[in-house]
Amino acid sequence: MKISYRNAVHDAIRGALHDDSRVLLMGEDVGRYGGTYAVTKGLLAEFGPDRVRDTPLSELGFVGAAIGAALGGLRPIVEIMTVNFSLLALDQIVNTAAALRHMSGGQFSVPVVIRIATGAGRQLAAQHSHSLEPWYAHIPGIKVVAPATVEDAYGMLGTALADPDPVVIFEHVALYNSSAELDSLAPTDIARAVVRRAGSDATIITYGGCLPKALDAAEQLSAAGVDCEVVDLRVLRPLDLDTIIGSIHKTHRVVVVDEAWRSGSLAAEVSARIVEEAFFDLDAPVVRVCSAEVPIPYSRHLEQAALPQSAQVVAAVRNLFGERS
Amino acid sequence: MTEFRMPTLGSDMDEGTLNEWLVKPGDAVTRGQVVAVVETAKAAVEVECWQDGTVGELLVRVGETVQVGTPLATLLEPGETAAAQPLTPDRRTASPEPPSAAAPELRLHPARDRRRRWVSPAARRLAESTGVDIEAIRGSGPQGAVTISDVQHAAPTETREPAVGDRAEQLRRAIGAAMSRSKREIPHYYLADEVVLENALAWLSRRNAQRPITERLLPTVLQLKAVALAARRFGEFNGFWRDGSFQAETAVHIGVAIALRGGGLVAPALHDVGDKSLDDLMGELTDLVARARAGSLRSSEMSDPTITVTNLGDRGVGMVFGVIYPPQVALVGFGRPAPRVCAVDGGIRIATTVQATLAADHRASDGHRGALFLAAINELLQQPDLLEG
Numbered sequence: 001m002k003i004s005y006r007n008a009v010h011d012a013i014r015g016a017l018h019d020d021s022r023v024l025l026m027g028e029d030v031g032r033y034g035g036t037y038a039v040t041k042g043l044l045a046e047f048g049p050d051r052v053r054d055t056p057l058s059e060l061g062f063v064g065a066a067i068g069a070a071l072g073g074l075r076p077i078v079e080i081m082t083v084n085f086s087l088l089a090l091d092q093i094v095n096t097a098a099a100l101r102h103m104s105g106g107q108f109s110v111p112v113v114i115r116i117a118t119g120a121g122r123q124l125a126a127q128h129s130h131s132l133e134p135w136y137a138h139i140p141g142i143k144v145v146a147p148a149t150v151e152d153a154y155g156m157l158g159t160a161l162a163d164p165d166p167v168v169i170f171e172h173v174a175l176y177n178s179s180a181e182l183d184s185l186a187p188t189d190i191a192r193a194v195v196r197r198a199g200s201d202a203t204i205i206t207y208g209g210c211l212p213k214a215l216d217a218a219e220q221l222s223a224a225g226v227d228c229e230v231v232d233l234r235v236l237r238p239l240d241l242d243t244i245i246g247s248i249h250k251t252h253r254v255v256v257v258d259e260a261w262r263s264g265s266l267a268a269e270v271s272a273r274i275v276e277e278a279f280f281d282l283d284a285p286v287v288r289v290c291s292a293e294v295p296i297p298y299s300r301h302l303e304q305a306a307l308p309q310s311a312q313v314v315a316a317v318r319n320l321f322g323e324r325s
Numbered sequence: 326m327t328e329f330r331m332p333t334l335g336s337d338m339d340e341g342t343l344n345e346w347l348v349k350p351g352d353a354v355t356r357g358q359v360v361a362v363v364e365t366a367k368a369a370v371e372v373e374c375w376q377d378g379t380v381g382e383l384l385v386r387v388g389e390t391v392q393v394g395t396p397l398a399t400l401l402e403p404g405e406t407a408a409a410q411p412l413t414p415d416r417r418t419a420s421p422e423p424p425s426a427a428a429p430e431l432r433l434h435p436a437r438d439r440r441r442r443w444v445s446p447a448a449r450r451l452a453e454s455t456g457v458d459i460e461a462i463r464g465s466g467p468q469g470a471v472t473i474s475d476v477q478h479a480a481p482t483e484t485r486e487p488a489v490g491d492r493a494e495q496l497r498r499a500i501g502a503a504m505s506r507s508k509r510e511i512p513h514y515y516l517a518d519e520v521v522l523e524n525a526l527a528w529l530s531r532r533n534a535q536r537p538i539t540e541r542l543l544p545t546v547l548q549l550k551a552v553a554l555a556a557r558r559f560g561e562f563n564g565f566w567r568d569g570s571f572q573a574e575t576a577v578h579i580g581v582a583i584a585l586r587g588g589g590l591v592a593p594a595l596h597d598v599g600d601k602s603l604d605d606l607m608g609e610l611t612d613l614v615a616r617a618r619a620g621s622l623r624s625s626e627m628s629d630p631t632i633t634v635t636n637l638g639d640r641g642v643g644m645v646f647g648v649i650y651p652p653q654v655a656l657v658g659f660g661r662p663a664p665r666v667c668a669v670d671g672g673i674r675i676a677t678t679v680q681a682t683l684a685a686d687h688r689a690s691d692g693h694r695g696a697l698f699l700a701a702i703n704e705l706l707q708q709p710d711l712l713e714g
Contacts, residue, residue: 252447252473283445283473284466322466 003180004073005153009115009171011185012157013077020075023161026053026062027079027115036081037117037176044144063089063114067166070112074108075161076244082128083170096143097166109164113157118146119209119259120307122300126295129303133208134172137269138238142166144237146192148211150180152234155188163190165315170236172209172259190235193243199229203247205270206257207233210308214257226317236266244270245278252283253320257308262290267325284320285313288311326381327403328396331363334370334627335503335650341365342390342503343397354400359623361397366495368617369593372624378402389441392452403421443470451473496589507651511566515646520706521669522662522677544662545636546606548681549710550635551597551705552657553577561685561690562655563631571654571689575601580630580650581610583617587601591617591635592650593626603713638662644680654686657702 003011016023025040025047031054034041044052055062059080067078080086086093095111119225122127137146145160145167147153153171160167167190191251196211197218206214218228229247233239248254254274260269276287292306331341341366354360359371360380381399385391442483444452444459448471452459459471462479466472507513525547533541556563556577564573577599580592595609616622632653637645638661645658660680667676681702705711 213622228712252445280446280450283447284470322468322470322472 001182002179003150003154003185004177005150005171006037006039006176008150008154008185009157009176010041010043012154013040014043014046016077016158017043017051017159020161022073022075023077024051024053024074025077025079026055027065028055028057028081029080030054033094035079037173038172039176040079040258059085059088060092063143064092064096066112066114067092067110070097070110070166071100071108073219076112077157077161078112078114080114080116081114082124082173084127084130086114086116086132091135093142093166093168093294094139098139101165102141110166110202111161111164112166113160113169115157115167115169115171117173118170119172119174120291120303121209123178123298123300123303124173125298129296131208131258131291132166133214133236133259133267134258134264134266136168137239137266139237143190143235144168144170145235146172146208146233147268148172148175148206148208148232148233148234150155150178150182151185152188154185156190156234158187159190160286170208174209175212178212191240193231193233193235193240195229195243195247196232197228197230199227199251201227202253202255203229203244203251203318204229204230204257204313204317205233205244205247205256207236207266208259210257210259211214213308213310214313216308217317219312220314221317224318226321228317233244233266233270239270239273241273241277244274245281246257248274248278248281253317254282255287255289255313255320257313259291259308261293262288263293265290275300284322287316287320289316327376327378327400327402329360329374329386329398329400331385331391331393331395331397332372332624332628333393334363334365334372334624335367335499338365338393338499338627339372340390340392343385343387344369344382345387348380348398350380351384353379354378357625362621363624366499367430367589367627368620368622370622370624370627372397373398376400376402379405383422386475398501409470443468445470445472448473448476493587493589496585496587500589503650504648507648511649511651511654513649513684514687514692514695516683516685516692516695516699517644517694518681518703519665519667519678520681520703521667522679522706523669524663525706525709526677529628538678540604540607542603542607543610545659546603546610546665547706547709547712548636548657549579549581549606549610549634550601550661551577552632553579554705554712555698555701556632556655557599559690559694561694562685562690562698564654565652566633566654566686566689567652574631576631580653581613582633582635583614586618591622591627592630592635593617594629596625596629611632623696632657634659638679644682646682647684649684649686654689655698656684657699658682658684667672703711 011253030040031044031052066078069076071095100108100110119131121168147156203213214230231247256267256270258265267290271286289308289312297303344364345362348360354374355377358374360374361372363372375632378400381401383398385397400675457476457479462471462475464471492706540546560573563577576597578594578596579598580594582590582592586589633650633656635647636659644660647656647658649656662677662679664675665678683699
């Protein structure tokens with residue numbers, strides 16, 4: 001059956017609410033409006049206002065409340081409308097959720113799941129379009145995941161809820177309308193990167209909203225005789241280095257694609273790890289394809305020009321081959 | 326700001342190893358000043374600077390081997406300050422990212438002259454494990470780097486480069502390369518002329534009789550001066566064949582072939598031979614031979630010769646047919662001076678004679694002119710007073 005990313009997230013939340021009475025959903029417009037991205041449509045009617053709660057426009061307040069609920073034994077799922085707004089809740093996430101297990105000597109854990117919409121491509125301008133997940137990936141004490149496929153959109157949520165510590169899930173806004181033909185949906189891990197396409201000539205490492213672009217680039221390159229492996233990081237913290245390094249052992253060339261800005265990005269971290277761990281396997285410099293270092297523009301052509309595109313990935317991979325490109 | 330580059334110290338030189346810096350950043354240097362010592366296949370050579378200025382930055386470290394033409398240091402011209410420009414030409418100033426994301430993201434620095442050979446880490450490891458000589462491989466990868474593919478397509482080398490210390494072997498190879506090129510590219514023609522030395526030797530013994538041994542002249546000096554004066558009149562023998570045409574030189578710098586004790590030879594320049602007194606030439610020749618054998622020649626001495634003179638007389642041969650040292654176009658040889666039967670002034674006499682020979686590049690001159698050139702040398706050697714000035 002054909003399942004959309006949006007429906008996969010919906011079904012995962014619905015299943016969790018159904019299976020575990022400790023689970024509740026909270027966030028701006030998740031109830032009566034059905035979610036800004038229509039992910040939570042119908043859940044208020046099905047599970048009632050105690051378990052599907054519309055919150056005031058105060059990320060600091062409702063994320064803090066969810067952390068308190070988690071400390072008190074519930075399993076809250078918090079939706080934050082966009083990663084830009086999540087900055088208001090950073091104090092709760094970084095100073096409280098991520099720190100409490102460590103500061104309490106292991107006495108408290110915070111089993112909260114925070115879903116954050118991220119990324120650009122829908123003409124929502126600079127205050128709703130950024131990719132700040134690398135900031136979260138900097139923080140010890142939380143897990144950061146980025147489901148890029150329909151399977152993971154469904155499968156990661158349940159696994160995240162089962163985790164005793166805070167998990168932040170980044171859902172790229174451009175992916176909600178994507179879909180896949182699947183027989184069934186099942187839980188997936190939140191520990192490993194996955195090779196989405198096997199190849200032998202070069203590795204394209206990416207995550208989230210850039211995965212379809214990377215796969216598209218790999219298809220184009222394949223037609224030109226360059227066989228690319230595409231690695232979907234899936235988990236931004238902690239990084240699954242084994243999969244990354246394993247691929248580079250095979251291909252010796254790597255392009256890292258990240259919708260975040262290059263400076264201080266996850267792409268920067270991945271590049272540094274590769275140079276640390278696989279320097280002697282490299283046959284070409286590590287290359288990154290990232291967003292232009294500007295606040296994401298509103299105008300469609302400027303927005304598209306600012307974002308990594310598959311044509312740039314193709315060009316970057318070809319450049320890795322020097323005269324053979 | 327200019328760059329001071331690794332000079333070519335002979336047509337057989339592709340690269341040199343920097344042995345020693347004799348200046349440091351901030352030092353004022355003058356044209357002709359010896360600023361560094363460079364190790365070539367032939368010798369350790371003192372390298373001179375070609376202009377006045379102040380040393381900006383030393384770009385090559387001691388011990389580094391670089392290609393001819395590689396910038397060794399930056400030089401600030403008089404009045405120029407270091408702050409006026411970045412010290413390193415390739416060091417880019419920070420600039421905002423271009424707004425267009427359409428350009429390929431691979432922002433590689435432009436290829437630079439000054440760099441060690443680029444070899445990808447994986448290619449270097451592979452080359453080491455398979456015994457491939459990485460220096461012998463042309464890089465085809467990004468920025469011209471040697472890649473795994475380049476190493477895989479290169480055959481493992483049987484013999485390694487000789488160790489740096491193996492000067493004799495390197496010298497042999499260098500001579501081999503230069504002489505092979507000469508015989509491959511230069512259409513030599515050869516002429517010989519017998520020069521009666523009676524006048525010259527008589528003149529020399531009179532002159533030397535009045536002097537202490539250390540100030541006495543050797544016949545070689547007369548020969549060198551005679552060749553220089555003749556070469557001035559016959560310009561097509563003095564200069565270089567480059568890029569398909571002959572470039573005449575006004576100055577006559579004679580490359581003097583000097584046999585080295587460990588085998589092999591070098592032919593460093595005596596500068597402006599035509600303008601110098603015989604005494605000066607004798608002093609300079611003595612110094613040049615000593616320094617050639619000590620391995621401390623200067624860069625200009627290696628690259629400047631416009632014509633070569635070889636004298637194998639003291640080795641006992643009657644005549645020498647030389648091989649031209651490219652890109653020069655002529656070589657004058659002298660054999661052993663010896664008493665020989667000859668016709669002088671209509672009578673048969675025993676006279677001391679020497680066979681002067683010319684090996685010349687037929688692209689630059691013809692035998693007719695070559696004969697006149699040799700005759701002019703002969704004539705000059707008959708009138709030693711003309712050589713004194």
